[in-house]
Amino acid sequence: MAQKRALITGVSGQDGSYLAELLLDKGYEVHGLVRRAAMEAPGERSENLVNCRHRLNLHPGSLESYPTIYRTIATVKPDECYHLAAQSFVSYEFDDEFQTLNTNINGTHFLLSAIKDLVPNCRFYMAGSSEMFGHAEESPQKETTRFRPRSVYGISKVASFELTRNYREQYKLHASSGILFNHESPRRGREFVTRKITNAVARILAGQANELRLGNLDARRDWGYAKEYVRAMWLMLQQADPEDYVIATGKLHSVRDFVEMAFRSAGLDWEKYVIVDPDFYRPSEKTPLVGCSEKASKHLGWFPESTFEQIVSEMVHADCKRIGVQGPA
DSSP states (O other), X not given: OOOOEEEEXXXXXXXXXXXXXXXXXXXXXXXXXXOHHHHHOHHHHOGGGTTTGGGOEEEEOXXXXXXXXXXHHHHHOOSEEEEOOOOOOOOSSOTTHHHHHHHHHHHHXXXXXXXXXXXXXXXXEEEEEGGGTSSOSSSSBOTTSOOOOOSHHHHHHHHHHHHHHHHHHHHOOEEEEEEEOOEEOTTSOTTXXXXXXXXXXXXXXXXXXXXXXXXXXXXXXXXXXXHHHHHHHHHHTTSSSOOOEEEOOSOOEEHHHHHHHHHHHTTOOGGGTEEEOGGGOOOOOSSOOOBOOHHHHHHHOOOOOSOHHHHHXXXXXXXXXXXXXXXXX
């Protein structure tokens, strides 16, 4: 049987790096699309790939360039394409709205168009987000819940979802979208609140910081483990028929829960260090964003396995190790 080839956009990110490792372990030839800056300064921009970079085939390029996308698809001729790259930091003030819309929508469209023309049998995965639900009308959210995005990022993901569905129905591509709720790991970007918390715990232990400023501690999220969520992506493309799936734990935890768990795992009293800063507040959801992944469980045999406590503890431990301080056992 011929070796399968996979192309991952956003391969150097949290999900992309875990997915690359998963596919390599399964015997795939793995290609990744990365910005040229990541090729020129791999130590700074590709630390998530430290375990597998020597086994990857990296291609410099931008999602905003159709010629680059077309040329990469023509060169790689992938059997599976996982589209994970996006301008992904959610802004509720509509900062950089034009770049977010252009990058995320055009990137998806360019990939789908090139695949249709060059490798129509390639199976395509589009990374959706719980931000697509926004002001949801029901909770928990499932595949049939109406999208009501309230951020430019969420809007761009809804548009990408509809593009993917259109290419599936109009051109018969094996194209699926995964609507993934929040998922964390030690590879989460430092700009996200979860990593901000665990990194602060490590710095406080090391004597490099003495406070952590956060916004609304009562904001709640459905947090899972990234390493498990990428397995769901792969499972979607192994199915005979393409479909869309919600991937979530179905459990809500507050930012306060995350803070308490992170500090407790390091033997610290969070109330001595955390300062609530109104400048970090975001609008709260009328309906909590929490996912129902029954369809994924039934069709894919996928279930979340790691507990909230395990995820938080692993992140704290990894950040402590990263700066050379003794962390939790």
